[in-house]
Amino acid sequence: MKVHIGPVAPPELTAAVVAAGAEISPAAEATALTWYGAGPERFAEFDHPGLEWVQLPSAGIEAWVAAGALRDGITFTSAAGTYAQTVAEHTLGLMLTGARQLHAMARAENWARPAGMLSLFGATVGIIGAGGIGRALIDLLQPFGVRVLAVNRSGKPVAGAAWTWPADDEAGMDRLLAESDFVVVAAPATAKTAKLVDASALSRMKADAWLINVARGSLVDTDALVEALDAERIGGAALDVTDPEPLPDGHPLFQHPRAIISPHSANPKSLLVPALARRVEENVRRRLAGQPLLGVIDRTAGY
Structure with a gap:
């Protein structure tokens, strides 16, 4: 050949x-x-x-x-x-950073201790698009004893997940959003997944939950996300991908106290x-x- x-x-x-x-x-x-x-x-x-x-x-x-x-x-x-293992490793880093408010402490100019710290131990992690990255992440999360809720295209059970729903199961997606302490977006970018996480989806998340996007920026409605962060409707967002990408200089997400941005560097x-x-x-x-x-x-x- x-x-x-x-x-x-x-x-x-x-x-x-x-x-x-x-x-x-x-x-x-x-x-x-x-x-x-x-x-x-x-x-x-x-x-x-x-x-x-x-x-x-x-x-x-x-x-x-x-x-x-x-x-x-x-x-x-x-x-x-x-690249599943590499991206899963980055995802875990983003989750821990948000949970322990490391980004807030890294930006601080005084000894003030940030509020709102979470723990991964015993948390519920929802994975939207539980393919290679999702499965690798589940392996990394095992020491934390998390409960995993998963959504994939087929609905076939994902090893290590307590529940798995097909992507077109609205009730399953609702439950994932409502119960998860961390919502990880790892689905492919297609016409069907464009702005999958919109204002409605964000409103169904817990008030202290973190959104983690390591898929593509198009899966999250950026304007709706900024509004949700400003209104403190969710705990925070950690994004390795954004829409638009690259994120323009001076964009409010860069300095938002509830946001962590990495420049598409998970891989x-x-x-x-x-x-x-x-x-x-x-x-x-x-x-x-x-x-x-x-x-x-x-x-x-x-x-």
């Missing part, structure tokens, strides 16, 4: 392809393409009739869907699940490329062996 890596070819990805037993080739001769270093706007430069499979570098594919780049005749795979580049290389090597091996690929994109579902 001939594989091209581009538009940028990190040495780690080249080594992964070779280690899996495939050949690096020019784009025009490749039957497989490992995409890295640009968005879908450049895909046409590398596309050709002999291309059969494209490995994308991210779990989220909304830009590719919007650009109409996922053409028929090609199997596209995402990096879904590749930093220093950790991304090695993890992606492992996925590339595994999928190239699978392709050569005629086995199912990991992360095959469902065009209908949008991820």
